[in-house]
Amino acid sequence: MNKIRNLSLQVKISSIYIFTNLLVVMVNIFLIIGINSMSGRLDTVYQGNRHLNNFSDAVDALQSSMTDYLNVKTSDSLENYYRSEALCRNMVADLNEKVTGRTFDRMERNIRHMSEYYLKEVASAVEAKRGRNVEKYRFHYENATKMYDYIGTYISNLNMEQFRSNSERYSELQQRFRLFEAVSVVAIVLVMCSNVCMIISFVGAVIRPMKKLAGQADEVAKGNFDIALLPVESQDEVGVVTGAFNSMVVSIGRYIERIRESMEAERALKERELLMEGHLKDARLKYLQAQINPHFLFNTLNAGAQLAMMEGADRTYEYIQKVAQFYRYNMKKSEETVTVAEEVEMVDSYIYILNVRFAGDIHYEKHIDESLLSVEMPGMILQPIVENCVNHGIREMGDRGVILLSLYEKEGVVCISVRDNGVGMSEETIEKILSGTYREADMASGGNGVGMDNVISRMKLFTGNEQVMDVKSEGRGKGTEVCLYLQK
Amino acid sequence: MQAPKKIFSGLMLLPLFLSVACVVFTVMMAGYVLWFYQGGYQEETAGDVYDRYYIMITQEGKSAFWQSVYSGACERALEENVYVDWLGSDQMQGYSVEEQMEIAIASGVDGIIVTAGENETLRELIDRAAESGIPVVTLYGDSTQSARCSFVGVGSYNLGREYGRQALKIMRERLTGVTDRPIKVTLLVNSYANSLDQNIIYSGIQEAIEQERGDAAIEVSLQSVDDTNAFSVEESVRDIFLGENVPDILICLNELNTTCAYQAVVDYNKVGSVSILGQYTSDTILNAIDRNVIYATVNIDTPQMGGFCIDALQEYHELGYTSQYFTADISLITKENVDAYLHREEPESDE
Numbered sequence: 001m002n003k004i005r006n007l008s009l010q011v012k013i014s015s016i017y018i019f020t021n022l023l024v025v026m027v028n029i030f031l032i033i034g035i036n037s038m039s040g041r042l043d044t045v046y047q048g049n050r051h052l053n054n055f056s057d058a059v060d061a062l063q064s065s066m067t068d069y070l071n072v073k074t075s076d077s078l079e080n081y082y083r084s085e086a087l088c089r090n091m092v093a094d095l096n097e098k099v100t101g102r103t104f105d106r107m108e109r110n111i112r113h114m115s116e117y118y119l120k121e122v123a124s125a126v127e128a129k130r131g132r133n134v135e136k137y138r139f140h141y142e143n144a145t146k147m148y149d150y151i152g153t154y155i156s157n158l159n160m161e162q163f164r165s166n167s168e169r170y171s172e173l174q175q176r177f178r179l180f181e182a183v184s185v186v187a188i189v190l191v192m193c194s195n196v197c198m199i200i201s202f203v204g205a206v207i208r209p210m211k212k213l214a215g216q217a218d219e220v221a222k223g224n225f226d227i228a229l230l231p232v233e234s235q236d237e238v239g240v241v242t243g244a245f246n247s248m249v250v251s252i253g254r255y256i257e258r259i260r261e262s263m264e265a266e267r268a269l270k271e272r273e274l275l276m277e278g279h280l281k282d283a284r285l286k287y288l289q290a291q292i293n294p295h296f297l298f299n300t301l302n303a304g305a306q307l308a309m310m311e312g313a314d315r316t317y318e319y320i321q322k323v324a325q326f327y328r329y330n331m332k333k334s335e336e337t338v339t340v341a342e343e344v345e346m347v348d349s350y351i352y353i354l355n356v357r358f359a360g361d362i363h364y365e366k367h368i369d370e371s372l373l374s375v376e377m378p379g380m381i382l383q384p385i386v387e388n389c390v391n392h393g394i395r396e397m398g399d400r401g402v403i404l405l406s407l408y409e410k411e412g413v414v415c416i417s418v419r420d421n422g423v424g425m426s427e428e429t430i431e432k433i434l435s436g437t438y439r440e441a442d443m444a445s446g447g448n449g450v451g452m453d454n455v456i457s458r459m460k461l462f463t464g465n466e467q468v469m470d471v472k473s474e475g476r477g478k479g480t481e482v483c484l485y486l487q488k
Numbered sequence: 489m490q491a492p493k494k495i496f497s498g499l500m501l502l503p504l505f506l507s508v509a510c511v512v513f514t515v516m517m518a519g520y521v522l523w524f525y526q527g528g529y530q531e532e533t534a535g536d537v538y539d540r541y542y543i544m545i546t547q548e549g550k551s552a553f554w555q556s557v558y559s560g561a562c563e564r565a566l567e568e569n570v571y572v573d574w575l576g577s578d579q580m581q582g583y584s585v586e587e588q589m590e591i592a593i594a595s596g597v598d599g600i601i602v603t604a605g606e607n608e609t610l611r612e613l614i615d616r617a618a619e620s621g622i623p624v625v626t627l628y629g630d631s632t633q634s635a636r637c638s639f640v641g642v643g644s645y646n647l648g649r650e651y652g653r654q655a656l657k658i659m660r661e662r663l664t665g666v667t668d669r670p671i672k673v674t675l676l677v678n679s680y681a682n683s684l685d686q687n688i689i690y691s692g693i694q695e696a697i698e699q700e701r702g703d704a705a706i707e708v709s710l711q712s713v714d715d716t717n718a719f720s721v722e723e724s725v726r727d728i729f730l731g732e733n734v735p736d737i738l739i740c741l742n743e744l745n746t747t748c749a750y751q752a753v754v755d756y757n758k759v760g761s762v763s764i765l766g767q768y769t770s771d772t773i774l775n776a777i778d779r780n781v782i783y784a785t786v787n788i789d790t791p792q793m794g795g796f797c798i799d800a801l802q803e804y805h806e807l808g809y810t811s812q813y814f815t816a817d818i819s820l821i822t823k824e825n826v827d828a829y830l831h832r833e834e835p836e837s838d839e
Contacts, residue, residue: 099539099541100536100537100538101538106571109541110595110597113594113595116596117596146590147594157580
């Protein structure tokens with residue numbers, strides 16, 4: 001089966017044509033043989049009659065040659081007699097001698113015996129004539145003639161009988177011939193039908209995979225690469241094409257997938273860049289609004305500091321200096337990457353200013369791992385967090401408010417923790433802050449305009465991680481801790 | 489890979505099935521042709537080859553009497569692997585007994601059964617046949633002087649006596665009123681054959697009547713029937729009824745005479761006044777007895793007669809001699825027992 005399946009298309013198609021043609025030829029050969037045998041039989045039907053007629057003619061010839069000889073006694077007639085006698089004798093020898101159940105055979109046997117008797121009588125007559133025995137040859141002649149008469153009647157009776165039976169046989173043969181004709185027509189029609197069926201089904205079997213292939217190719221042409229692979233049914237030309245098509249579809253699909261992946265990556269990269277830029281712009285815009293005051297304030301503060309120095313008011317000078325430093329940092333560093341040390345310094349300044357402002361209400365503690373101070377991070381991150389702690393956490397606590405800033409490394413991640421012992425936060429608020437949906441009602445009143453969502457976004461953009469900030473609170477009055485996570 | 493295989497086998501099955509069907513059909517065709525060619529078509533078969541070949545020659549053509557004799561002979565012959573042909577009936581119609589004898593002798597048969605008579609030509613032919621080594625059995629009619637090996641017939645004298653007794657019986661039953669003239673009993677004899685047998689029958693009749701007539705006046709006469717050519721018998725029988733001397737009792741010695749006499753009696757309205765004593769049991773004759781037109785018929789066991797002929801020839805071939813006489817059984821059929829024969833004949837007539 002496999003062998004047949006793997007034959008080439010040419011061999012397959014050729015063999016089916018050869019096979020069907022062979023069938024037709026075979027049927028025709030049988031028909032021809034049948035027709036030949038039948039026509040042969042038809043030829044032999046009246047053979048018996050022909051033989052009998054020939055024999056009858058021979059006997060007639062013998063009788064007339066004998067009569068002729070007895071009449072004229074010429075050597076010509078004697079020669080004629082001998083010739084016809086020999087012919088007749090030969091024919092007599094061919095006649096049937098057996099007694100059978102068939103009337104013809106028995107009649108033929110009788111004719112044979114009578115003919116032998118007749119030949120004897122004829123020979124005796126001729127012999128007597130040659131011996132000039134008039135009485136004897138007349139006697140034998142009469143006997144022979146009587147026999148001749150009987151034989152004639154016998155032959156004609158037999159002829160008639162045979163003819164009757166042969167005619168029956170002939171018509172029977174003819175009927176069979178008709179039957180054979182009908183059978184032949186049926187045979188030819190059947191063979192033709194089966195050949196047509198065979199060719200149709202075979203060509204269908206060959207064409208079907210091609211059709212499938214064409215359908216699949218059409219699908220591919222429409223851009224649908226997500227198609228089932230065609231089964232390879234045979235190793236013929238169609239099978240080879242199907243196989244090639246399958247691998248082509250697979251490789252095109254793979255190629256397209258690869259292109260899509262790289263495009264996706266590129267797009268993500270661009271998107272990130274754009275987002276970062278957008279956030280910076282947003283931050284910068286907010287600061288620009290705030291810079292009008294800082295510049296003026298900064299210059300003013302510088303002038304104030306000089307005045308305080310000239311007047312010998314060192315604490316005032318230091319205070320004004322710190323405020324100026326705070327604003328300077330705000331102006332310069334907010335748009336670039338800074339070190340943790342700079343951010344911590346910024347927080348220090350901020351707390352100092354607040355403490356001067358609020359007469360040292362805030363207790364500020366630091367637990368710093370010095371080795372991590374050089375880690376880079378976006379600017380203006382810690383200050384807004386600390387500002388939030390002060391504004392929302394400990395403002396109402398007077399001198400009991402504590403802010404703890406810790407810098408440590410945990411499992412390879414740099415953690416900056418800002419903790420207060422203030423009012424704390426509900427889970428709901430924490431959730432809102434972390435998802436960036438929390439909007440401060442008094443943002444404009446107390447803050448410098450940088451909200452927690454901005455902080456979180458910039459941290460995410462900077463680190464490329466989602467997990468950049470954590471807010472923990474054990475409940476109302478239990479304080480809040482904000483942790484920032486940075487890569488080393 | 490299951491699915492493709494299935495599809496493949498499904499696709500390939502149809503052509504395979506078709507090709508197998510085609511091949512089967514072609515083989516059948518070939519078988520038919522070969523059957524025809526080899527002679528499955530039955531030609532007339534030659535059949536068995538027989539050891540011996542006898543020929544039966546009778547004076548009359550196809551009468552039921554001879555038909556019955558012939559079939560009896562055939563039946564017996566087939567048992568002995570011998571074939572009997574009835575020459576006059578099919579192969580050589582229209583030839584006289586003598587001519588048929590000549591043909592049979594020339595044909596070199598193994599035995600001849602012939603209805604002879606005391607006639608010189610026939611005697612010579614029988615002698616010639618015997619010279620050529622062909623045994624001849626005379627049937628029904630004898631040629632006592634010839635070299636025939638055996639004679640098969642009926643006991644003519646006893647047959648005659650039976651006819652005589654029946655004639656007297658008729659006289660007593662039907663003709664008691666006839667006292668003014670002698671009762672006329674006529675025996676139809678064939679002018680051609682069996683003169684001796686007919687004479688013996690005649691004397692048998694006469695003797696039986698003489699012995700048992702008492703004082704009744706009975707006149708027994710012979711009436712010759714011309715059977716020398718075809719159809720002459722019927723004319724001769726009718727002539728009797730046209731003449732003045734119409735008999736009271738008509739005795740017929742063969743089937744043809746009986747049937748003709750019966751028809752004549754009916755045609756000339758002589759039923760009741762002419763009583764017929766016939767021979768043989770054809771349907772016509774039996775029906776006539778049933779209708780009281782024929783008084784009685786003598787039934788010869790014809791198959792037995794045919795069988796005897798074959799026995800005689802076979803015995804002669806095997807032993808070189810055979811019994812000189814074979815006598816077939818006879819029985820009388822009258823109104824009383826005709827029913828049995830009518831019923832017996834019925835199935836045969838259907839065939």
